[in-house]
Ligand code: HGY
Ligand code: MN
């Protein structure tokens with residue numbers, strides 16, 4: 001368990017802070033800006049994400065929290081009166097981003113957590129609480145979403161996680177080790193899960209639901225089941241100038257046709273969403289007929305069986321389109337998480353506590369969706385005026401960001417009250 005404690009052990013004295021969510025986000029506004037794509041590119045364990053991790057550690061230490069990094073690279077910032085880390089109300093999110101992502105997907109949850117902790121300290125709210133920063137939530141570098149929370153809960157084996165590779169062929173093991181982690185210690189962390197009485201994640205809304213409802217905050221009802229598959233189409237690499245059109249086995253032709261078929265098949269399935277956002281020709285030269293094209297597929301639907309059937313249909317189409325070009329196609333699942341319904345009782349108690357705010361489903365995945373199977377879990381959404389996400393136009397008004405942090409503090413206070421009267425969850 002690799003840990004480095006902050007210089008300030010928890011002193012118990014509430015930290016006074018005039019920080020606002022917008023102010024905290026302003027401190028990291030220039031970290032990981034992507035001049036080519038626009039927005040931010042902060043892959044897990046990149047310099048940019050490490051800078052954000054350091055920023056978080058400093059902010060947490062300033063608040064007298066006890067900060068450490070666990071075996072899976074998740075950062076934990078503890079407020080534990082008397083050092084008792086049990087029955088804790090935990091909040092958290094992520095700092096890694098998609099390529100060219102917005103400023104709020106992940107960091108809004110972390111900045112809101114820091115401000116919520118300031119509010120709870122001022123209120124003198126008792127009980128243990130923590131902020132968790134999970135790594136590789138987006139799965140943008142190593143292909144599996146929510147890698148940190150999946151490792152902690154055993155949803156992915158350390159062997160599979162450590163063997164994952166990024167676009168440069170580096171394994172997660174190599175990158176994690178270079179980031180100061182011990183790959184031989186990675187894996188399920190039941191002790192930490194047992195310390196958690198509840199988990200509540202605040203996230204920027206990735207849609208326009210709250211804009212249309214005229215509310216700054218909502219409580220989540222569910223997370224749409226979603227997965228990622230890689231379709232590799234292989235043909236014959238050759239010269240663009242010397243190869244007659246009749247002599248080609250060009251996988252790019254099958255890939256292009258497949259992208260349109262994915263759209264058509266998803267349109268034909270009510271409630272489905274299927275996307276090809278990433279396509280990689282090998283070798284990728286302008287004057288080169290590709291030998292292989294890797295096509296990444298993201299498919300989502302409320303019913304997991306429908307997702308599976310749609311993926312099977314797309315796989316069959318890929319094989320047919322490949323064969324038409326004298327090519328072959330393979331389909332490999334990289335990551336899947338079924339639809340998650342948050343506990344209705346907890347959800348409704350939070351919504352009532354927050355003034356009967358709206359209930360909203362989300363089509364986006366979150367670490368809360370992984371933890372939900374292990375710990376009583378809820379999610380809050382803060383309004384996004386553009387409704388856009390995974391793109392630079394993602395937005396959140398400063399006043400709504402403050403309202404979100406206040407709602408997070410209120411939620412954690414309610415959960416702390418519940419935890420203080422609940423039977424202690426037995427530590428393993
Ligand atoms: O892809 C998702 O739904 C999430 O943003 N990781
Ligand atoms: Mn995201």
Ligand code: MN
Pocket residue numbers: 094105106137203365366
């Ligand atoms: Mn996110």
